[in-house]
Each structure stands twice: as structure tokens, then as C-alpha cells.
Amino acid sequence: MMSAEAMETKKISRLRSRLVVVLVASTVAMLVVLVVLSLFVPRATSSEEQNKPTKPNIIFILADDLGWNDVGFHGSNQIPTPNIDALAYSGIILNDYYATPLCTPSRSALFTGKHPIHTGMQHEVIYGFEPWGLGLEERLLPEYFKDLGYATHLVGKWHLGHFKKEYTPTFRGFDSHFGYWCGHTDYYDHNSEEALAFWGHDLKSGMMTRRDLVGNYTTTLFSDEAVRLIDAHDASEPMLLVVSHSAPHAGNPAIPLQAPDDIVDKFKVENIPDPRRQIYAAMVWLLDRSVGQIISALSRKGMLDNSIVIFSSDNGGAGANYNRNVASNWPLRGGKDTIWEGGVKVAGLIWSPLLKEANKVFNKICSIQDWLPTLLAVAGGKSVDGIDGKNIWPALNNSSRDTYDQILVQIDDLRNISAVRKGRYKFLSGTTWKGRYDVSIGSEGRKGEYDLRGIQTSEAASALKRTTRPLPNKFVIKNLRNLATVTCPPDDDRFICKPLEGEDCLFDLSQDPCEAINLARKYPHIVNHMKSLLATYNETAVQPRNQEGDPLSNPKFWRYEWTNWKDYKDPPHLKSHLVFPEKRLEA
Ligand SMILES: *[C@@H]1O[C@H](CO)[C@@H](O)[C@H](O)[C@H]1NC(C)=O
Ligand SMILES: *[C@@H]1O[C@H](CO)[C@@H](O)[C@H](O)[C@H]1NC(C)=O
Ligand SMILES: *[C@@H]1O[C@H](CO)[C@@H](O)[C@H](O)[C@H]1NC(C)=O
Ligand SMILES: *[C@@H]1O[C@H](CO)[C@@H](O)[C@H](O)[C@H]1NC(C)=O
Ligand SMILES: *[C@@H]1O[C@H](CO)[C@@H](O)[C@H](O)[C@H]1NC(C)=O
Ligand SMILES: [Ca+2]
Numbered sequence: 001m002m003s004a005e006a007m008e009t010k011k012i013s014r015l016r017s018r019l020v021v022v023l024v025a026s027t028v029a030m031l032v033v034l035v036v037l038s039l040f041v042p043r044a045t046s047s048e049e050q051n052k053p054t055k056p057n058i059i060f061i062l063a064d065d066l067g068w069n070d071v072g073f074h075g076s077n078q079i080p081t082p083n084i085d086a087l088a089y090s091g092i093i094l095n096d097y098y099a100t101p102l103c104t105p106s107r108s109a110l111f112t113g114k115h116p117i118h119t120g121m122q123h124e125v126i127y128g129f130e131p132w133g134l135g136l137e138e139r140l141l142p143e144y145f146k147d148l149g150y151a152t153h154l155v156g157k158w159h160l161g162h163f164k165k166e167y168t169p170t171f172r173g174f175d176s177h178f179g180y181w182c183g184h185t186d187y188y189d190h191n192s193e194e195a196l197a198f199w200g201h202d203l204k205s206g207m208m209t210r211r212d213l214v215g216n217y218t219t220t221l222f223s224d225e226a227v228r229l230i231d232a233h234d235a236s237e238p239m240l241l242v243v244s245h246s247a248p249h250a251g252n253p254a255i256p257l258q259a260p261d262d263i264v265d266k267f268k269v270e271n272i273p274d275p276r277r278q279i280y281a282a283m284v285w286l287l288d289r290s291v292g293q294i295i296s297a298l299s300r301k302g303m304l305d306n307s308i309v310i311f312s313s314d315n316g317g318a319g320a321n322y323n324r325n326v327a328s329n330w331p332l333r334g335g336k337d338t339i340w341e342g343g344v345k346v347a348g349l350i351w352s353p354l355l356k357e358a359n360k361v362f363n364k365i366c367s368i369q370d371w372l373p374t375l376l377a378v379a380g381g382k383s384v385d386g387i388d389g390k391n392i393w394p395a396l397n398n399s400s401r402d403t404y405d406q407i408l409v410q411i412d413d414l415r416n417i418s419a420v421r422k423g424r425y426k427f428l429s430g431t432t433w434k435g436r437y438d439v440s441i442g443s444e445g446r447k448g449e450y451d452l453r454g455i456q457t458s459e460a461a462s463a464l465k466r467t468t469r470p471l472p473n474k475f476v477i478k479n480l481r482n483l484a485t486v487t488c489p490p491d492d493d494r495f496i497c498k499p500l501e502g503e504d505c506l507f508d509l510s511q512d513p514c515e516a517i518n519l520a521r522k523y524p525h526i527v528n529h530m531k532s533l534l535a536t537y538n539e540t541a542v543q544p545r546n547q548e549g550d551p552l553s554n555p556k557f558w559r560y561e562w563t564n565w566k567d568y569k570d571p572p573h574l575k576s577h578l579v580f581p582e583k584r585l586e587a
Contacts, residue, residue: 054306055238055379055380056306056308056352056354056379057303057307058239058240058241058308058310058375059241059298060110060240060242060243060310061309061310061312062107062242062244062313062314063245063311063312063313063314064244064245064249065103065248065313065314065315065316065317065318065323065327065336066247066313066317067313067316067317067328067329067330067347068329068330068342068345068347069329069331069332069443070327070328070442071347072084072085072451072455073088073481073484074347074485074486075445076330076444076446077445077447077449077450078272078277078443078445079267079272079281079284080285080451080454081287082454083288083289083460083461084288084291084311084349085455085458086455086458086460086464087291087309088351088484089359089455089471089472089476089481090351090461090470091309091349091350091351091352091358091359091469092351092355092357092360092361092362092396093349093361093362093484094312094348094362094366095361095362095363095483096345097345097362097366098346098366098368098409099313099314099346099367099368100344101338101339101410102124102315102336102337103157103159103183103315104124104160105121105410107159107244107314108121108134109369110141110314110368110369110372111141111372112134112141112369112372112387113141113369113370113372113384114369114387114389115408115537116410117410117411117538117541117542118540119134119135119545120544120545121545122541123414123415123544125159125183126160127549128162128182128202129194129549129550129553130550131547131550132161132163132545132546132547133160133161133162133163133167133545134160134161136166140172141173141240141375142154142172142242143173144376144381144384145173145376145379145381146173146175148238149237150237150238150239151175151234151238151240152173152175153241153242154169154176154177154179154242155178155222155229155241156242156244157183157245157249158180158181158244159182159183162181163550163553163564164564165564167564168181168207168564170206177204177206178204178205178222178225179203179204180192180203180204181562182194182202182562183249184246184249184250185202185246186251186252186255186258187218187219187246187283188214188216188217188218189214190210190213191252192252192562194562195549197554198555199252199555199560200558200562200563201560201561202561203218217286218246219283219286219287219290222245223289223290226290226294226297227294229241230297230298230303231300231301233301235301238379239303245287245290247283247286247287248280248283248325248327249318249323249325250323250324250325256324257276257283258283259279259282259283263282263286264278264282266281266282267281267282267285270447271445271448276326277326277443280326291311292460295309295463295464296459296460296462296463299467304467305467306353306354307352308351308352308354308375308378310350310371311347311348312347312349314346315336315337315344315346316329316334316335316338316342316343316345316346317335317336317342317442318335318337319336319437320436320437320439320441320442322335322336322337322433322437323336327441328441328445329343329440330440330441330442330443331440331444331486331487331513331514332513332514333438333439333515334437334441335442337433337437338431338432338438339410339417339418340437340515341426341513342437342440342441344410346368351464353467353468355393355396355469356398357397359476359480361483362396364395364402364403365404365421366392366403367389370392370403371389372384372387372389373387373389374391377391377393378393388408390403405422405423406420406423407420408420408421408537409421409426411534411537411538415432416430417431417432420530420533420534422533424508424509425508425509425526426506426507427505427526427531427534428497428499428505428515429499429534431499434500435499435500438498438499440514450481452478455477486513486514488512489516491516495516495518496518503518504520504527505518506519506520506523506527507519550565550566552565
């Protein structure tokens with residue numbers, strides 16, 4: 001038996017050891033709390049700093065089918081583009097910058113960083129009635145930027161597939177989308193006519209139709225939405241805003257060129273004799289005004305100093321009546337849907353105070369597929385494997401650095417066309433549209449005056465004034481414009497290449513930017529080298545993803561709206577009415 005005292009002692013020692021356990025435990029707990037607290041302390045300070053995001057805002061303005069010679073900075077006096085020109089002269093003019101011949105392939109390259117031959121997007125475009133899109137296995141630009149903490153928005157045209165909702169913008173990394181899914185649309189009623197008898201309304205906020213906006217001009221709607229997004233943006237987060245304008249792509253075939261009368265009236269001038277080009281000029285002028293409004297909104301919000309602004313066309317201008325449009329790529333040969341320079345070398349510029357160099361014409365090869373790796377690198381993202389685009393920032397930032405020496409322009413075996421660029425040489429085989437566009441397309445536009453004052457007083461120039469990258473003086477502007485203007489002698493039939501007749505074409509772009517002098521016979525060894533380059537690219541090509549049209553897509557079955565029709569059960573009672581038209585409209 002234990003004595004009462006012994007029991008007491010044991011109790012006490014038990015209590016003591018329990019106390020020790022409690023003490024040890026609470027000490028550990030306190031240490032944990034301290035460690036956790038210490039983790040929070042520096043965070044609390046840095047969250048204040050985070051109000052000014054270190055990652056740059058990225059504003060990508062994509063024009064649709066804008067011609068090389070439809071911007072003032074390439075030497076035309078016809079259509080004033082004071083806001084775009086102000087950005088060009090204050091930033092860097094990209095004068096050896098490639099896209100692809102058409103909308104869908106170019107947009108796929110922009111969003112994946114891959115050449116379309118590697119995603120199956122190389123052949124033609126997606127028609128609204130076709131059940132295909134950019135593969136869901138592809139990771140898109142906005143998805144990368146979401147991971148980096150960006151707010152991501154798309155305003156405007158998509159054209160990368162919509163037959164199922166998973167293919168549409170808000171399922172592919174964009175927080176919001178206001179715009180349309182098809183390749184073109186009426187600027188007022190927002191209907192898209194994709195083939196005879198296949199037409200429907202196509203303006204949406206995310207998955208919701210916006211029929212309330214019938215009657216409002218598309219370019220203005222997109223511009224206002226971009227400004228609204230900037231105004232409403234939480235400036236503690238970085239922003240990726242892609243403004244994918246419909247302008248100056250033609251609307252539907254019945255009324256291809258559309259702009260408000262009061263704006264068209266401005267362009268009923270001697271310098272623009274063609275009445276259709278007067279409307280086109282108004283469309284481009286409104287596009288330019290939108291650029292000014294966006295820059296101005298960024299400035300008001302205090303975002304401009306930490307922004308990268310890129311302006312680019314998605315392919316060459318649609319001229320000579322392609323899509324019933326009247327763009328000018330003069331003096332370049334060819335236009336939209338050709339592999340000539342006029343189809344693939346597009347107007348482009350980058351403006352950013354983050355670039356150490358500005359006020360220069362960049363004559364190094366670069367491409368629309370470079371933006372994904374370039375912008376990711378600047379935003380501090382990891383580099384991405386398995387893409388074709390290259391980070392061109394070091395070269396933009398430092399004149400002593402180069403980009404790269406060669407780029408595949410296009411391989412489309414279904415149309416027997418291919419082209420590759422290496423150094424100064426471009427090789428080209430085959431042509432489109434039976435050679436209809438194998439000439440220089442559009443007006444020269446050299447008559448009249450260049451309105452320098454208009455640039456200096458533009459909305460963009462006023463906003464740029466308050467940054468470290470303002471508009472340079474008029475001597476610098478004139479010099480840059482001269483450097484960015486391409487001049488070529490007129491065609492001489494003795495030297496012209498005729499790909500339609502099966503001729504191989506080789507050009508020295510450094511001497512002959514207009515592809516007028518065929519060197520293929522003179523330099524057979526270079527031709528062979530270029531062909532072997534093409535063969536190497538070709539080995540890595542994947543099959544085009546294009547699919548036959550689906551009659552059930554017809555908007556007439558869906559209240560005259562273009563829909564993600566494959567997500568719904570067929571409307572079986574309507575099947576007897578299905579007729580699929582043979583004739584498709586041009587891309
Ligand atoms: C659409 O146009 C009408 C009439 O001009 C205007 O009152 C309305 O504000 C416009 N809506 C938008 C969203 O721009
Ligand atoms: C751009 O160049 C400057 C030096 O001229 C350098 O300090 C800066 O780090 C460069 N930026 C990038 C992102 O390479
Ligand atoms: C620019 O690039 C050259 C060549 O790579 C290099 O020697 C030079 O240091 C760079 N300049 C700056 C300012 O980084
Ligand atoms: C492409 O070339 C092949 C072989 O010469 C020919 O059979 C085919 O019809 C051509 N296709 C087009 C679109 O020209
Ligand atoms: C690419 O390869 C395919 C299949 O081997 C061939 O039919 C086609 O002619 C090649 N195209 C080019 C441009 O080399
Ligand atoms: Ca286009």
C-alpha cells in the first residue's frame with residue numbers, strides 16, 4: 001500500500017510532468033505562432049507595395065485585314081492614323097514582321113506561340129458552320145498569364161472555334177469576352193453571313209447574346225468596352241487586354257464596307273477618289289481613334305508607364321476586291337490569303353517605357369508567334385518548351401542583339417503553296433486564287449500632305465507626353481517615316497516570277513522587298529537549300545484540323561444566333577429542312 005504522502009508525491013510528480021508537457025507544448029505552439037507570424041510580417045509590408053504591380057500591363061491591339069499601306073507611318077498620305085502613328089514613332093516600328101495569310105492561322109499563332117503547321121490550323125479559316133477549333137490540348141496566352149496573376153480580357157473577334165463551349169474564349173483563359181465568334185460581322189446588326197443562307201446574330205458577352213446592341217457600330221462598342229475594362233480594372237493586379245477589332249475587315253457581302261455617314265464625309269476628298277475607299281478610310285480612322293481612346297484610358301488610370309502596347313494586323317490587307325474590300329499593301333506584292341509579302345508582312349509596332357530603346361525602325365525578322373514567349377519573359381513567366389516563337393525582347397531592347405535568321409512563312413499542301421524566309425532570301429512556291437493577287441495591290445496614296453500636326457495633337461500623343469516615351473520631334477518623325485517606307489521600281493516582265501505556271505520563286509528582300517526579280521535560275525543552290533529547309537519544316541507538320549460543315553450549325557435552328565450547337569441535342573423535328581449549301585463565301 002502506498003502512503004497518503006507517497007500518493008500525494010506521485011500525484012504531484014504526475015501533475016508536474018503534465019505541466020512540463022503542457023509547457024513544452026505551449027512553447028512549441030508559441031514558436032509555431034511566432035514562425036507563422038514572422039511569415040506574415042514581411043507579407044503585410046509587400047502587399048502594400050503590390051498596389052503597384054511590377055508585372056507590366058499588356059495591351060494587344062489586333063487589326064483585322066489592315067493593309068501595309070493603310071497606316072501613315074508606312075508613307076501613305078491617304079488615311080490619317082495619327083494615334084497609331086504616334087505610338088509607332090514613340091516606340092519601335094516592326095518592319096520585318098510576319099503574320100500568316102489569314103485570320104484563323106494568325107490568331108492561333110498569337111495565342112499558342114506555335115506556327116499553324118504545328119497545331120493543324122494552317123489551312124484556310126474556320127467557317128461558322130464547321131465543327132472544329134484550335135485544339136483543346138493547346139495552352140493559350142491568357143492561360144499562361146492567369147497563372148502569373150493577370151486579369152485577362154478579350155474584346156472583339158475570336159475566330160478559333162465555337163462549336164462547343166470549351167472552344168470559346170471564356171473557357172480558354174479569358175476572364176471576359178465581349179465580341180463575336182465568327183470571322184466577320186455586320187458593323188451594325190452584328191449578323192455574320194458564313195455561306196448562302198447561313199447567317200445569324202453573333203455579338204456576345206461571354207456566352208450571352210447581346211441583341212440589345214443591334215444598331216451600335218462595332219468599332220465603337222469594342223473601343224468603349226476596352227476603356228470600360230481599363231477604368232474598372234483593379235490596378236493592384238496586372239492586366240492582359242486583347243482588343244481584337246473587326247476593322248477594317250469587310251462585313252457581309254451585301255454591305256461589305258460600313259461606317260457612319262458623318263465620318264465617311266471627312267474622306268470625300270480628292271486624295272481618295274474611290275467612294276468605297278472613302279468608307280474604308282472612315283473604318284480605319286475609327287480604328288485609329290479607338291487606339292487613342294485606349295491609350296488615353298491607360299494614362300488616366302495611371303497604368304501607361306507600366307504597360308506594353310502592341311499594335312498589329314493579323315494578315316495583309318484585303319484589296320483588289322478580296323472580300324469586296326479595298327485595302328492597300330502598296331508597293332508590296334499580293335494581299336490577304338497570299339504568301340507574297342503583301343499577305344504576310346504586316347503593319348506592327350511595340351511601345352513601352354520598359355524598353356530601353358525607342359524611336360527606331362526594327363528591320364530584324366520577327367513574327368506574330370513571338371509575342372507569347374516574349375511577353376511571358378518580360379512578365380517573369382517560365383520559358384515554354386515546344387513552341388516556335390522566340391523571345392525577341394533582348395533584340396528590341398538592344399540594337400546590338402539579333403532575333404533569328406529564318407522563319408517558315410507557310411506550308412499548305414491542300415493548296416499547294418509554301419514559302420520560307422532565310423536571311424535576306426525568300427523562297428516561294430505555288431499561289432492562291434489562280435494568281436489573281438500576284439501583283440501589287442491598292443493605291444499608292446503618296447499625293448497630298450502628311451498631317452504631322454494631327455499626330456502631335458492626337459489623343460495618344462497627349463497621353464504619351466506624360467510618360468518617359470513621348471512623341472519625338474518632327475525631324476525624328478520624318479526620318480523614321482522615311483526609314484519605314486518601302487520603295488520599289490515598277491515590275492519588269494523579264495524578271496517577274498510566275499508561280500501559277502509552276503515556277504519556283506526566289507527573292508532577295510534586302511534589294512527587292514516587292515518580290516519583282518526572280519533569282520531562282522541565277523541561284524539554284526540557294527533554291528535547293530530553301531527547298532530542303534521547307535522539307536525539314538514539313539516533316540514536323542501535322543494534318544490540318546479542318547472539318548466539313550455541319551448543317552445543324554445553321555443559326556435558323558437556333559433563333560438566328562451562331563451558337564455552340566454541338567453542346568445541344570439536335571432539333572430533330574427540323575432535320576427534314578436541312579440543306580447544306582455548296583457555295584462558301586471567301587474567308
Ligand atoms: C447604343 O446606341 C444608342 C443610340 O445611339 C446609345 O444610346 C447607347 O448608349 C449605345 N450603347 C452602347 C453600349 O454603346
Ligand atoms: C533592357 O536593357 C537594359 C539595358 O540597356 C537592361 O538594364 C534591362 O535589363 C533590359 N531588359 C530586359 C528585360 O532585358
Ligand atoms: C547589348 O548587346 C551587346 C551584344 O550582346 C552587349 O555586348 C551589350 O552589353 C548589350 N548592351 C546592354 C546595355 O546591355
Ligand atoms: C495540288 O497539286 C496536286 C498534284 O500536282 C494536284 O493534284 C492538286 O489538284 C493541286 N491542288 C490545288 C488546290 O491546286
Ligand atoms: C510535305 O509532306 C507531304 C507528305 O509527305 C507531301 O505530300 C508534301 O508535298 C510536302 N510538302 C512540302 C511543301 O514539302
Ligand atoms: Ca484577318
